[in-house]
Amino acid sequence: MSRSTRPLVASALCLALAGCAAVPDFWPARTQTAAAPTGIAGAEDLIRALFEAPDWEGTGGPRQARLAWMTPALAEASLRLDAATDDIGVGMEPSVGSNYIHVTDARYQTRATPWGAEVLVRFQNTRQPRETRFELVMTDAGWRVADIVGTDLETRRTWRYTNMMAETFAAVARGEGPRDPS
Incomplete structure (x- = not known):
């Protein structure tokens, strides 16, 4: 995102979220936490369960399915985005970096971070190599994903789900929207 488009994106995001939540409350704050390295095993267990579920819909699906692994703020934002884009969302599934979820050969690496776990x-x-980083925070309901950062290992393109959502909300506010990827 260029420096000149940042105010536009921020304004569009504010418009899209008007009446839903105050912008500072929209994205979970990454505050220092006392998450001990031994406590992060639950974070990895959550992500493993997602990738190994035969019917996982990624960032899609009903509210309860999203709340089972996303922070409430991220789940609600993704639901609002789906409503604003006729379920197209950001135009791909950010958890796998593709329009399709057909994951094999998953390998996990977990570490403690100042805000929780990654x-x-x-x-x-x-059959394409992919890499996704899930940033998790501890909530009252347990570990939840606060953001998703993906990297296509072939192109080295990296994205952050919350940034992609903000850009998509801005495009919708301008009268442009994502196109159906299929």
Whole structure:
């Protein structure tokens, strides 16, 4: 995002979220936490369960399915985005870096962070190498994903789900929207 488009994106995000939540409350704050390295195993377990579920819909699906692994703020933002884009969302599934979820050969690496935990998953999706980093925070309901950062290992393109959502909300506010990827 260029410096000149940042105010536009921020304004569009504010418009899209008007009446839903105050902008400072929208994205979970990454505050220092006392998460002990031994406590991060639950974060990896959550991500493993997602990748190994045969019917996982990624960032899609009903509210309860999203709340089972996302922070409430991220789940609500993704639901609002789906409503604003006729379920197209950001135009791809950010948890796997593709329009399709067909994951094989997943390998996990977990570490404690100042805000909670980070689970890096390296895998094949539709026979293409992928890498996704899940940033997790501890909530009253347990570990939840606060953001998703993906990298396409072939192109080295990196994205952050919350940034992609903000850009998509801005495009919708301008009268442009994501196109159906299929």
